[in-house]
Every structure is written in structure tokens, then in C-alpha cells.
Amino acid sequence: MFGKLREQSGNWRGDAATYTAAHARVRAEHGPASDWHCACGCGRQAEEWAYLGTDPEPKVSTHADSEGSLYSPDPEHYAPLAKPCHRSFDVWQAQRRTGVPIALVIAEALAA
Numbered sequence: 001m002f003g004k005l006r007e008q009s010g011n012w013r014g015d016a017a018t019y020t021a022a023h024a025r026v027r028a029e030h031g032p033a034s035d036w037h038c039a040c041g042c043g044r045q046a047e048e049w050a051y052l053g054t055d056p057e058p059k060v061s062t063h064a065d066s067e068g069s070l071y072s073p074d075p076e077h078y079a080p081l082a083k084p085c086h087r088s089f090d091v092w093q094a095q096r097r098t099g100v101p102i103a104l105v106i107a108e109a110l111a112a
């Protein structure tokens, strides 16, 4: 129901998308994460869209809830994950550089 509002707001489109708008854009593109199984292969239902760290030019969030977090304005750089998997993945990701192939990212996140 907020789709129209977001489309009209200035930060919805292009590279200027904020952290919040970027995640809303992922949902608009791929649907709610709960429509998917967790991308790590654990068999759980996904709950959140996770930024995979694969954007060569990531942005840094200034949003209060996620300040300092990297994100991408491009929905292609996100995968659906269950909450525990997302937390583990973020910790793992914080210790590594960006630009790793997605399959490798998921495989290593699982093994961690």
C-alpha cells in the first residue's frame, strides 16, 4: 500500500536510494522474503532480504537503525535469508572484502 508513496519520493530511484528505500525496492522487485526459502539452503523459510556484499560500489547507510551498514541500491545484490542465517552471514561478511561471487558467499557463510 506504500508502493505509490515510495515511487513518488525522491530517494526511491537511482543510486541515491536510501538504505530503507533500497530494501523496499528489493521487496518490490522480488516480493516479500517470506515467499522464498532461505538462500543458504538450510530449508527454513526466509524472513529478510540480505545484502550480499557483491556490489562493486556499495553505499553506507546513515539510517539510525543501520548506521554504517553497507547496502546496494540494486535489488540484484540481495538474497532471501532466515533471521539466524542473516545474522551469521552479516558477521561473516563484515570480516571479508566485497565483490565475492554469490555462490561462494553463501557456501562460506554456511560453513562458518
Ligand SMILES: [Zn+2]
Binding pocket: 038, 039, 040, 041, 042, 043, 044, 081, 082, 085
Ligand atoms: Zn538459512
